[in-house]
Amino acid sequence: MIWPALLPWVALTGHTIVNAALLRRLSAGQTSAERIAVLLPLRNEAERVTPCLESLLNQRGVRNLEIIVLDDGSTDGTADVVRAAAPGSTVRLLTGAALPPGWLGKPHACAQLADAAADADVLVFLDADVVLAPDAIAGAATLLRKTGVDLLSPYPRIVGAGRLVQPLLQWSWLTFLPLRIMERSPRPSLAAAGGQWLVVDRAGYERAGGHAAVRDDVLEDIGLARAVKRSGGRIALADASGFADCLMYTSWPDLRDGYSKSLWASFGSPAGAAAVVTLLILLYAVPPLAALVLAASHPVLALWSLAAYGIGVVGRVVSARATGGRAWPDALAHPISVLIFGWLVVRSFRLRRRGLLAWRGRPV
Structure with a gap:
């Protein structure tokens, strides 16, 4: 009776495999005649904006491309770096306005950028830690029109610190989110x-x-x-790991603080967060521990636990292969990844409750 008891793990990993096969992907060699504006909000990004800008200046296949950069109160000379990286180019550099009451920094910066791109048919919001291949913008704009959606989220290959935690982003939506149903469903709650x-x-x-x-x-x-969904529009996710790299964090403290600032908002409530974390731990962290503990006294249960762990590892491998990540040996540490994620969720809620969350010098 071992195998029927493994149905939850088989179903989830099977769903990962199906999603990976159906995952939309960018194509090289595309062209676009639309007016496209790349919008780059910057706050203290002097150390890493240059590769991003250089990749934007090397885009091809787009006939009408405008690059607009907004310096959002940087104190590290970001604006000077932008001027040095794009001298005499078509990059338009704006100075951000003061943050109004009721706004967070990034939405305000993006809103200003969108207003500045009044003539654009397609808006491309990009972070400074993303470096694009030459065909990336044309490929993404083409896929936006091909799928007929209003918002496309091309997911880059994540590089840098956090090999145990970062891949959980792609794994989570490949495992738990029905991607094609999400595209067709009008439900705002079914969105990523x-x-x-x-x-x-x-x-x-x-x-x-x-x-x-x-x-x-x-x-x-x-x-x-x-x-977008509430207004009657449609959205889609796509793999862009062959067209973009994203260096989100360069150290464990940066990753820890980056995740902590926003994880509290990911679940709707502390109860929802507790339910999700508990389920993930039961499904993916408990089985390998149980296999070790029960190996001598209950070999059948130990075998069941080991099989559950192995099926979970397969799902992590499939996710990594589908999104340009590193499969081995990282997938074997999937239970550790889940435990670290759970700790980050707890830390996020604790800091939120104490009013200690901040990012880039601004309170969250």
Whole structure:
């Protein structure tokens, strides 16, 4: 009776496999005649904005491309770095306005950028830690139109610190989110997006209320995707690991603080967070521990636990292969990844309760 008891793990990993096979992907060699604006909000990004800008200046296949950069109160000379990286180019550098009451920093910066790109048909919101391949913008704009959605979230390959934690982002939506159903469903709750790179139809963006609709949302990317759905639009995720790299964090303290600032907002409530974390631990962290503990006294249960662990590892491998991640030996540490994630969730709620959350010098 071992195998029927493994149905939850088989079903979830099977869903991962199906999603990976159906995952939309960018194509090279595409062209676009639309007016496209790449919008780059910057706050203290002097150390890493240059590769991003250089990759934008090397884009091909787009006939009408405008690059607009907004310096959002940087104190590290970010604006000077932008000028040095793009001398005499078509990059337009703006100075951000003071943050109004009721707004968070990134939504306000993105709203200003969108206003500055009044003539664009397609808005491309990009973070400074993303470096694009030459065909990336044309490929993303083409896929936006091919799928007929209003918001496309092309997910880059995540590099840098956090090999145990970062891959959980892609794994989670491949494992638990029915991607094609999400595209067709009008339910705002069935939405996902990655703010590192968003490609948005201008008309759909305005119908959704733009970033003003998510002005105080810590997870403004998911908030914007939900706003698009509420306005009658559609969204889609795509793998862009062959077209973009994202260096989100360069150290464990940066990753810890980055996750802590927003995880509290990911679950709706502390009870929801507790339920999700408990389920993940039961499914993916308990089985290998149980296999060790029960090996001598209950070999059948130990075998069941080992099989559950192995099926979970397979899901992690499939996710890594589908999204440009590292499969081995990282997938074997999947239970540790889940435990670290659980600790980060607890830390996020604790700091939130104490009013200690901040990012880039601003309180959250």
